[in-house]
Amino acid sequence: MNFPDEFLWGGATCANQFEGAWNEDGRGDSTMDHFAMADLVNDKPREYTYINDSQRIYPYHTGSDHYHHYKNDIRLLGEMGFKIYRLSISWSRIYSMGDDTQPNQKGLDFYRNVFIECHKYNIEPMVTISHFDIPMHLVDKYKGWSSRKVINLYVRYCKTLFTEYKGLVHYWLTFNEINIGKMIPNGLIINGALKENRTMNFFGKPTIEEENLAYQILHHQFIASALAVKLGHEIDSDNKIGCMIGSMTSYPYSCKPEDNLKNQTEVNMGNYFCGDIMVRGKYPYFSKKYFKEHHIQIKKETDDDKILEEGKVDFYSFSYYSSGVITTDNEIEKTYGNLVFGTANPYLKKTEWGWMIDPIGLRFFLNEVYSRYTIPVFISENGLGAKDILESDGTIHDPYRIEYLRQHILAINEAIGDGVEVMGYTPWGCIDLVSASTGEMEKRYGFVYVDADNFGNGTYNRYRKDSFYWYKKVISTNGEDL
Ligand code: BG6
Numbered sequence: 001m002n003f004p005d006e007f008l009w010g011g012a013t014c015a016n017q018f019e020g021a022w023n024e025d026g027r028g029d030s031t032m033d034h035f036a037m038a039d040l041v042n043d044k045p046r047e048y049t050y051i052n053d054s055q056r057i058y059p060y061h062t063g064s065d066h067y068h069h070y071k072n073d074i075r076l077l078g079e080m081g082f083k084i085y086r087l088s089i090s091w092s093r094i095y096s097m098g099d100d101t102q103p104n105q106k107g108l109d110f111y112r113n114v115f116i117e118c119h120k121y122n123i124e125p126m127v128t129i130s131h132f133d134i135p136m137h138l139v140d141k142y143k144g145w146s147s148r149k150v151i152n153l154y155v156r157y158c159k160t161l162f163t164e165y166k167g168l169v170h171y172w173l174t175f176n177e178i179n180i181g182k183m184i185p186n187g188l189i190i191n192g193a194l195k196e197n198r199t200m201n202f203f204g205k206p207t208i209e210e211e212n213l214a215y216q217i218l219h220h221q222f223i224a225s226a227l228a229v230k231l232g233h234e235i236d237s238d239n240k241i242g243c244m245i246g247s248m249t250s251y252p253y254s255c256k257p258e259d260n261l262k263n264q265t266e267v268n269m270g271n272y273f274c275g276d277i278m279v280r281g282k283y284p285y286f287s288k289k290y291f292k293e294h295h296i297q298i299k300k301e302t303d304d305d306k307i308l309e310e311g312k313v314d315f316y317s318f319s320y321y322s323s324g325v326i327t328t329d330n331e332i333e334k335t336y337g338n339l340v341f342g343t344a345n346p347y348l349k350k351t352e353w354g355w356m357i358d359p360i361g362l363r364f365f366l367n368e369v370y371s372r373y374t375i376p377v378f379i380s381e382n383g384l385g386a387k388d389i390l391e392s393d394g395t396i397h398d399p400y401r402i403e404y405l406r407q408h409i410l411a412i413n414e415a416i417g418d419g420v421e422v423m424g425y426t427p428w429g430c431i432d433l434v435s436a437s438t439g440e441m442e443k444r445y446g447f448v449y450v451d452a453d454n455f456g457n458g459t460y461n462r463y464r465k466d467s468f469y470w471y472k473k474v475i476s477t478n479g480e481d482l
Contacts, residue, residue: 002416003479008124008423010084011077011430011447012381014131014176016060018433019090021067025106028096029136031144031192032060037439037454045200046439048189057455059439064432064450065460070114072462073431076448078121080468081475085123086380086426087114088131088176091157098135098153103160115168126171126380126426128244129158129228132180132436134192144192145181145217148301151224158228162235170238173317173380174225177246179274181218184210191217200437208295215291219298222277226311242315243278244380247271249320249365253327253343263326272372279316279373281309315423316373319381320408323348323361353385353443359407366415366422376421382408383428385435385443388465396449396465405467406482413479431462447471 016032023029031048037057038046052058066073077085091098093107118125134144142149161169181187184206185198193213206214225243232239248270252259268286276284282305291297325332325343332343348356362382370377384404388396405427416422429445432452440454447468452458473481 001479002413004416005478007478008084008378008425009475009479010082010086010123010126010424010426011080012086012126012426012428013066013431013433014088014128015090015093016063016088016131016133017429017436018063018066018087018431020061020063020065022061022063024067025110026093026096026104027090027107028092028098030090030092030133031136031139031190032133033058033136035060035439038437040438040440040454046437047197047199048194049197050195057439059434059441059454059456062452062456063434064441064452066431066433067110069460069462070110071117073448074114074117074121074123076462076464076468077118077123077430080447080472082121082123082430083475084126084171084424084426085118085430086126086128086171086173088128088133089161091130091133091154092135094160095135095153095157097137098150098157099138099141108160108164112165112168115165119168124171125169126173127161127165127169128173128176129161130154130174131176132190134190136192139192139195142192143195145220146191146193146213148220151220151227154224155227155231159231159235162232162239166236170236170240172228172232172239172241173244174228174241174278174313175221176244177319178218178221178225178243178278179245179248179270181221182211182214182269182273184214187214187217191221193217211294212296212298215296215298218274219300219304222274223304223307225278225313226281226307229311229313230307240314242317242378242380243275243313245271245275245316245318247318247320247365248324249361249368250324250326250342251345251361253325253329253332256328258328259326262328266326275316275369275373277308278313279375281312313375315376315378316369317378317380318365318369319428320362320365320379321382321428322351322356323358323365324356351384352387353437355385357384357404357407359411362408363411363415363418366412366420367418370415370420376423378423379412379425381426381428383445385429385445387442388444388449390449390451390463394463396463398465398467401445401465401467402470405471409474409479409482
């Protein structure tokens with residue numbers, strides 16, 4: 001096997017889907033607390049409710065109750081031999097309103113304790129500074145990232161984190177799946193731009209105004225990210241700060257040149273637009289034409305280009321669940337994917353949720369991004385969402401998950417053999433957590449089972465799945481024994 005000795009094996013979670021304790025110890029209201037559960041019976045997607053409705057279920061309020069289980073949870077990660085644990089910090093746990101003068105001490109203490117606990121087991125934390133959440137007060141006051149004012153508030157939040165956790169955290173990601181921001185309306189919702197109820201929609205057609213707003217928001221986030229990178233390096237030169245892109249890799253449906261050209265155009269804006277700005281420090285050439293055709297005009301300030309140039313990330317991280325297919329033919333079967341809806345690939349199997357399973361696509365994507373950027377790459381999410389059964393003896397048999405992960409690890413191994421510099425791998429939801437797209441607890445990714453159902457019933461006790469023992473062996477043999 002090709003894995004280097006320093007390969008960072010681990011797993012990933014995020015605050016809103018995992019922590020719960022949404023209104024405890026001074027934590028403020030966040031956009032994520034406003035996502036209601038999908039209506040699974042009538043196959044209706046999740047809704048963002050600007051004013052929460054007491055009749056509805058908000059699964060993130062409880063998550064997996066990690067807030068009250070963190071010691072045991074990290075002990076389990078330690079038992080698997082994790083080298084790295086990717087988690088996110090909830091902005092509103094640190095600054096409950098976003099613009100308060102002082103941070104919330106209890107919030108700071110919570111994450112400090114988490115990091116201390118990680119280091120007990122020799123686990124390096126990797127922190128996502130913003131994983132789809134923003135304090136609700138900033139939505140009320142500024143419509144979230146629509147306003148340039150939020151940049152300074154974010155940078156101040158980063159400064160608090162970099163200073164407080166200096167020496168405890170060396171790996172940071174500025175924004176989770178930043179490219180989701182241009183999917184409308186979902187991007188506008190997660191970035192706090194809407195003060196109205198809105199249903200999540202994976203195939204909506206944006207208006208010109210909405211698309212302008214989505215790109216303006218992204219511009220603010222690029223500037224915020226670049227300033228954070230610069231500051232993070234100044235505060236601790238050992239900090240390594242990366243971007244996080246939701247990979248939208250796809251193949252042309254046929255070898256028809258039109259399909260190929262369409263695929264290239266979509267991949268450029270879908271995949272490379274954000275990565276190019278964050279890694280290369282400037283807007284890519286193809287965005288000019290896109291902006292012209294879509295009547296997009298971004299308001300920039302004089303120093304913005306310089307800020308982008310000075311705040312390039314140290315490594316490129318991405319999530320990878322599946323690949324897509326692009327065609328000029330509208331008649332071909334469609335399917336769901338991670339936050340997208342697209343054409344089905346007839347050569348691949350799908351998960352229960354319709355996401356295509358494509359380990360070779362991961363090798364392909366690793367080579368694509370490494371050849372483009374030539375900086376280290378990190379797979380910050382990957383995994384199989386599936387229903388698991390807790391047996392009466394407390395065991396969970398999940399060979400389907402082991403098989404999915406095994407195939408993807410083999411693909412990473414091949415990519416390393418191809419010469420790609422891969423830093424590490426953190427499969428998603430290493431301990432079961434609430435699904436982002438549907439709000440279900442029963443769409444599980446973990447090596448550790450959390451005893452809770454879609455409606456928050458259960459003991460929240462943790463159980464080791466078969467994949468737990470398998471992954472432990474994978475880590476201890478550095479990928480030799482798969
Ligand atoms: C990514 C997100 O898009 O995919 C996670 O960063 C999310 O927050 C993950 O949970 C898997 O998606 P889902 O919908 O199965 O939870």
